[in-house]
Amino acid sequence: MTTRKDAPPFDERAFDFFAPVGAEVPLLIDSPHSGRSYPDDFATLVPERVLRGAEDWMVDDLVGDAPLEGASLLAARFPRAYIDPNRRLDDIDPGLIDGPWPTPLNPGPKSALGIGLVRARTNDGAPLLAGPLLAEALRARIERCWRPYRRALAESLHGLHARHGAVWHLDLHSMKSFGTAITPDGPGVERPDMVIGDLEGQSCNPAFTAFVAEQLRALGYSVAVNDPYKGAEIISGSGRPADNRHSLQIEMKRALYMDEATITANEGYDKLKADLRQLVANVAAWTRKAKAA
Ligand SMILES: [Zn+2]
Secondary structure, three states: OOOOOOOOOOOOOOEEEEOOOOOOOOEEEEEOOOOOOOOOOOOOOOOHHHHHHHOOOOHHHHOOOHHHHOOEEEEEOOOOOOOOOOOOOOOOOHHHEEOOOOOOOOOOHHHHOOEOOOEOEOOOOOEOOOOOEEHHHHHHHHHHHHHHHHHHHHHHHHHHHHHHOOEEEEEEEEEOOEOOOOOOOOOOOEOOOEEEEOOOOOOOOHHHHHHHHHHHHHOOOOEEEOOOOOOOHHHHHHOEHHHOEEEEEEEEEHHHOEEOOOOEEOOOHHHHHHHHHHHHHHHHHHHHHHHHO
16 A cells, blocks of 8 residues: 555564563563554555554654563554554444444444544544445454454563563553544643553552653653543553553653654654653663562
8 A cells, every 4th residue: 555664565464572682571562553554455535644643653663662671562563443452342333344243242432433443434533434344354354463463462461470470561652632523632632741541540550650650750741640541452451450460551642753744753753762761761670679579
């Protein structure tokens, strides 16, 4: 579909995994929405620039130095508009599937907005798909993309927990700088630099949320907690604080690093990337201390 340098051709790999360089800490960073390898069978009604507004553009690269600080890094290669690994498999509008589906569907509020398992609407609420997907095609997306990604995530977290007795997980995203017609804060509302979400204290120890918020503020960012984004399926499925599994979602305001209209880096890109490396280093140090405590 595209030959842009930042959009490699689609291949069979659902994700990239980068192991730590040097001593491992019990910290996984995942970027489920930065995939930009568009499959040939992906047809949409909208121009590339609108479609690509759905990506958490280049978040995998922004946090690409994490392995140098001892963290593991997992990043999806497939685009979230193709299938979203941060949604339940049954969070899909039955009207989007052409043909019988073998298991019950349970479309939630995200599906109602057109941003369920399969993206049906643009950020402005306009239709994105020409028509429903063949059931077989949806099944193929699940098997080729959704399952391998979620399996890699679960296995990585499981391995770290098994080796260290505890695991911390940052689920990294970027958000449009202003709310839209389909977001909880509504159109035109400017976001803070960072929104961190722990499902109102359910996906990690509150001390971890407070630590990350404090680190981000020390780096000069404005931070909101659980407002307007509390976190979604990935941290809900991964975080079990009672079992020493701590998952936290971070949404970064896109204006910090990109021009959202042209989907290009702005002058803030390198600073954000350096700050994220610093954040990962500080969180890595926290995990070493918390483990020893
Ligand atoms: Zn995202």
